[in-house]
Amino acid sequence: MATQDSRIKLKRSTVTGTAPTVPSSNDHTDGTWIATDIYKGELFFNQADGVLWSRDDNGINCLGGSVSLTIASADVLTLNSTPITIVKGVAGKCIEVITFVRDIDFNTTAYATNTHLQLKTQGADVAQVQQSNSLAATTSNIWNDFDRITPSAANTQLLKGADLQVYVPTGNPTGGDSDITVHVHFRYI
Numbered sequence: 001m002a003t004q005d006s007r008i009k010l011k012r013s014t015v016t017g018t019a020p021t022v023p024s025s026n027d028h029t030d031g032t033w034i035a036t037d038i039y040k041g042e043l044f045f046n047q048a049d050g051v052l053w054s055r056d057d058n059g060i061n062c063l064g065g066s067v068s069l070t071i072a073s074a075d076v077l078t079l080n081s082t083p084i085t086i087v088k089g090v091a092g093k094c095i096e097v098i099t100f101v102r103d104i105d106f107n108t109t110a111y112a113t114n115t116h117l118q119l120k121t122q123g124a125d126v127a128q129v130q131q132s133n134s135l136a137a138t139t140s141n142i143w144n145d146f147d148r149i150t151p152s153a154a155n156t157q158l159l160k161g162a163d164l165q166v167y168v169p170t171g172n173p174t175g176g177d178s179d180i181t182v183h184v185h186f187r188y189i
Helices: none
Strands: 010-013 043-046 051-056 059-071 084-087 095-105 117-121 129-131 141-143 164-167 179-188
Antiparallel strands (some): 059 179, 084 164
C-alpha cells in the first residue's frame, strides 16, 4: 500500500452551493489552480451547507451532509400547499436522503388528517422517504423510523439541481399547534 506522508489541507467554504473541483494540473503552484481545486485524498468542507467532500481516482465525491430545520406550527399546517426547502439543489447533482429524523415539541393539540411527513425532490413525481402519521404525535418525541418510497418505472424521484423539500402528501394537515424540527443526513450524487 502506497502512503503519502505529507500534510493535506482541509479546505473550507462559507458560500452556499460551493463544491470542490478537479484541477487542470497536478501542481498547485503552477498558477492554474482555482480556490476550489483539491488534491486526491484532500477534504473540502462547505460550512454553509454542512457538506463534506473528497477526491479520489474517479473524481469528486460527496461524503455527506447534515442539516436541521425547525418548522413553526403555522408552516406545518401548509406543508402540502407550501413545501419547505431543507437542502438547496446543486447544479448537476441529485440529493439522496440517507437518514430522516422528526422531533416534535408537542404543545396542546395534535395534528389531524394528512399527518404523513415526506422528503421530496422539488418537481419529482414521488417522494424519497416518508414517516407515516408522524405529525399525529400527542407527546413531545423524536422519530427516526421512515420508509423509502419505491417509484414506478414511469415516475421521477431524484432530479439534478433540484431542492429537497419537507412535504405533506394529499392535503394540508388540520388542527395542530406544535413546532417540529426535521434532521436530514444526505449526500449529493
